[in-house]
Amino acid sequence: MQDLGINVIFEGSNLLRLLIGLWVTMRIAIVAIAISVVLGIAFGIVMTAKNRWIQWIARLYLESIRIIPILVWLFIFYFGITKVLHIHLGAEVVSVLVFSLWGIAEMGDIVRGAITSLPVHQRASGRALGLTDLQIYRYIIIPQAVRRLIPAAINLATRMIKTTSLVVLIGVVEVLKVGQQIIEVSILKTPSASFWVYACIFALYFIICYPISLWSKKLELKWQNQ
Amino acid sequence: MIQKTQEKLLEIMNLKKQYDDVETLKDISLDVHKGEVVVVLGPSGCGKSTLLRCLNGLEEIQGGQIKLNGEVINADKTKWHLIRQKIGMVFQSYDLFPHMSIIENILLGPTKAQGRDKTEVLAQAEKLLTRVGLLDKKDAYPRQLSGGQKQRVAIVRALCMNPEIMLFDEVTASLDPEMVREVLDVMLELAKQGMTMVIVTHEMAFAKAVADRIVFIDQGQIAEIAKPQDFFNAPTTERAKRFLNIFKFNEESER
Numbered sequence: 001m002q003d004l005g006i007n008v009i010f011e012g013s014n015l016l017r018l019l020i021g022l023w024v025t026m027r028i029a030i031v032a033i034a035i036s037v038v039l040g041i042a043f044g045i046v047m048t049a050k051n052r053w054i055q056w057i058a059r060l061y062l063e064s065i066r067i068i069p070i071l072v073w074l075f076i077f078y079f080g081i082t083k084v085l086h087i088h089l090g091a092e093v094v095s096v097l098v099f100s101l102w103g104i105a106e107m108g109d110i111v112r113g114a115i116t117s118l119p120v121h122q123r124a125s126g127r128a129l130g131l132t133d134l135q136i137y138r139y140i141i142i143p144q145a146v147r148r149l150i151p152a153a154i155n156l157a158t159r160m161i162k163t164t165s166l167v168v169l170i171g172v173v174e175v176l177k178v179g180q181q182i183i184e185v186s187i188l189k190t191p192s193a194s195f196w197v198y199a200c201i202f203a204l205y206f207i208i209c210y211p212i213s214l215w216s217k218k219l220e221l222k223w224q225n226q
Numbered sequence: 227m228i229q230k231t232q233e234k235l236l237e238i239m240n241l242k243k244q245y246d247d248v249e250t251l252k253d254i255s256l257d258v259h260k261g262e263v264v265v266v267l268g269p270s271g272c273g274k275s276t277l278l279r280c281l282n283g284l285e286e287i288q289g290g291q292i293k294l295n296g297e298v299i300n301a302d303k304t305k306w307h308l309i310r311q312k313i314g315m316v317f318q319s320y321d322l323f324p325h326m327s328i329i330e331n332i333l334l335g336p337t338k339a340q341g342r343d344k345t346e347v348l349a350q351a352e353k354l355l356t357r358v359g360l361l362d363k364k365d366a367y368p369r370q371l372s373g374g375q376k377q378r379v380a381i382v383r384a385l386c387m388n389p390e391i392m393l394f395d396e397v398t399a400s401l402d403p404e405m406v407r408e409v410l411d412v413m414l415e416l417a418k419q420g421m422t423m424v425i426v427t428h429e430m431a432f433a434k435a436v437a438d439r440i441v442f443i444d445q446g447q448i449a450e451i452a453k454p455q456d457f458f459n460a461p462t463t464e465r466a467k468r469f470l471n472i473f474k475f476n477e478e479s480e481r
Binding site for chain 2: 030119121122124125127130131134139140143144147206221
């Protein structure tokens with residue numbers, strides 16, 4: 001009787017290797033997300049400035065990130081820019097760089113949207129009370145903006161996690177690549193290996209992204225009731 | 227009415243305000259004395275709300291001076307947040323901060339902008355809330371309150387800053403008629419206690435009852451200043467007469 005396909009996952013150190021690959025994926029995603037949150041909030045506040053030059057440059061940045069596919073950005077940086085500037089950047093570094101640029105742009109837009117959706121009078125009320133602009137941001141605008149942007153921000157985070165699978169194409173050995181290696185070895189013995197390996201990877205991504213989604217819903221409900 | 231002093235609290239001199247190319251306020255001069263209640267009346271678009279917003283620096287003026295207690299306050303843009311602690315303002319759109327409870331809304335200004343001790347402010351806040359009859363709502367959130375209740379809280383919030391003068395910008399205009407009265411009563415009581423107030427309103431009966439002086443503004447200029455009885459019964463200018471006619475319904479068919 002042929003091996004039941006699912007055994008592939010538990011053979012040897014396959015599962016361990018998949019988990020290590022997953023860790024590489026998560027490492028890139030977590031660092032990129034952390035950078036995006038911090039710099040994205042700053043960028044978002046900058047985007048609310050009235051200066052026309054700032055608006056123009058910010059829009060240019062945001063639209064280029066959106067129009068050009070992330071994969072192309074990865075190639076541009078990994079194969080293109082490193083050659084032009086003669087610096088050697090590892091594939092993982094390039095991945096974090098590109099994903100951070102993406103995250104900062106999107107996060108900035110989310111923050112800008114949350115801030116501008118607040119009624120203008122809130123700021124006037126705060127000023128009429130004698131609060132400084134910094135105090136108004138800290139006590140009135142930011143707390144409310146944070147509540148509004150959490151769903152979109154968490155959605156961005158899960159999208160970033162999923163898109164990290166692209167980095168396999170610039171040579172990073174992450175979970176998808178490990179999966180392919182396992183399949184190549186086992187495919188002759190176990191024809192259904194590809195199904196089970198990819199099913200396992202599917203489950204791993206699900207286990208990571210679904211709790212984050214649930215947490216986001218919980219936060220939304222909690223703040224709606226306030 | 228308690229005896230009013232002749233001491234000038236707020237002096238407005240030759241104030242000019244322009245929006246793009248339109249002169250919204252052309253040369254406004256007015257003195258408000260300590261303890262006085264000035265009601266500003268006028269047709270829509272005449273500049274009354276703009277005038278109030280200029281007085282506490284929410285709008286920039288292009289000419290003229292504003293003095294509070296003899297000191298010029300419109301010279302240094304960076305000092306406005308300190309001046310605004312002395313000038314309380316209540317808006318038409320209440321604008322309580324929705325993510326904070328009522329008591330937190332009231333405590334924010336005094337504790338953060340003025341750096342006062344929280345227990346002292348809390349005592350004052352509770353006393354004021356009791357006076358307007360809303361102490362039981364102190365831990366509620368703004369969305370749980372009616373329009374009239376929110377506006378009364380907005381007044382308490384401004385009063386807790388211990389301002390020297392209170393500005394009211396059509397505060398009852400977006401309220402249902404039943405709730406208008408409860409807010410006007412609070413303002414009447416405030417006036418009786420000697421607070422200096424500048425009120426923009428469309429409530430004519432209220433204006434007649436609360437004002438020490440009526441200032442009638444039309445097309446960006448002060449057209450008439452008079453005591454309420456004189457203004458409402460015998461206005462001297464044509465524009466004032468036309469304005470007051472809007473509020474009269476003639477039962478006899480004389481035209």
